[in-house]
Amino acid sequence: MSFLPKSPWLVHYDASSCNGCDIEVLACLTPIYDVERFGVLNIGNPKHADIFVVTGSVNEQNKTVVKNIYDQMAEPKVVVAVGACASSGGIFRECYNVSGGVDTVIPVDVYVPGCAARPEAIIDGVVQGLGVLEAKYQEKGKAAS
C-alpha cells in the first residue's frame, strides 16, 4: 500500500489556455470545493509534485516548458489534461503554432473534458489520477523486486 493517494500534490501549468480552465482549477481550492480536505495541495514546484495538471493546448513556444516540468517531477507521477484544449487542442487545434493536446508532448493519464472544465469534473479527474498513481507505484515495486 502506498500513501500517494492520501497526499497528492499538484503542479498546475497553463500551456496556452484562455484562463477559463485555470480559474476553474483555482476554484477547486476555494472554500466551496476545498480540495485540501483530501490532502491535495497546489504546491507550485514540479520537484515536490505528484500530479501535473495542464490546461490549454500546447504550442511551439511552450512545448519545451511542458516537457521540462514533466521531466523534473519525481516518479511516480501522473498527468491530468484539463479541458478540451489540453485534451485535443480544442478550437485551436488547426492553428499554425499549435501542436495539439498535451499528449503530443508528454504521456497523459487522465483527460478531463469541458470548455471550461467544471471544478467537479477537475476533482473527479484528479481522483482518477490517484488510481493511476497507485498503479504506477505498485508497478515500480514489482520492477524493483
Next chain:
Amino acid sequence: MNIATTVLAILIYLIAAPLVGGLLAGVDRIISARMQGRYGPPLLQPFYDVLKLWQKENILVNRQQKVYVLSFFVFVLVAGGIMFGGGDLLLAVFALTLAGVFLVIAAYSTFSPYAHIGAEREMLQMVAYEPMVILTTVGMYMTTKSFSSFDIVQEESLLFLRLPFIFLGFLFILTIKFRKSPFDISMSHHAHQEIVRGLTTEFSGRDLALIEVAHWYENVFLLGLVYLFFAAVPAVAVTVTLATYFLEVFIDNNNARLKWQHALGSAWLVTLVLGVSNVILLAFR
C-alpha cells in the same frame, strides 16, 4: 540527574517529538483552513505527506546534498537531545544554529537560483533571530545561575516574572523560526511564493521528508524553550506553550510576507529594546 534518566528523557524526546510536532502541524493546517472558511485536511495529513515523500523518487542534484540534509536532521536532534536530556542550553542553541547552517549549505549546493535566494534569506533570518535566542539563554542564566536546562526547569519561581520582556522578544523571533508569515521569507509552507519553495526548491522524496520531520523536531525544541519560562507551574507552562503555537498560527493567517529588510530591522529592534533592557534590569537588580 543520573545517566539512566538522561538517556530515558532523550529517548522519549526522539520518539515523541516527531509525533507531537506532526500532530501540531496537523492541527495548524485544520485551524488555518477554518480561519479561511474551509474544512481543512485530516489531522494526520502531515504524516501522510511525509510517508508519501518517503515512497517517492529522490532526485539528487548532487551527492553531497544528502550529507548536508542528513547533517541538518542529525544536529536538530542533537540540539533537542541536549536540552531535553537536561544539558547545557547554550550548547543546544548553538547546535540548532549549526543545523540551520547545514540547511543553508544544502540549499547552496544545489545551484538553483531559487534555492540560492532562499539560502541567502535564511542566513539573513538567522542573523535576525540569533541574538534574541542567545539573550533568552543569557536571561535564563542570570535568573537561575545555570545554563543547564535541568536546573532551569527545577527553578521554583516563575522565570517569566523576571524575564517578561525577553519572553515577548522570544515570541517575536519564534515567528521567524516557525517559518510563519510575516517572516516566512526563505521558505513558505504555502505555495506560490515568488521564489518557488526557497530553500527546499530542489529537494524531493526522502530529503524533503527528512527536512519536514526535522522541522517538527525543531518546533518541539522551540516550544520546549517556551515551556521553560513557566516551568515552575507545569499546568500553566503547557497551556502557555500550546497558546503560543496557536498565536503563531493566528499571526500566520493575518499577515502578508515582509521584505527581509523589515524582518531583520524589526527583529533587531525588538531584541535591542525588549531583550537588552531585560538583561540590564536583571544586572542591576
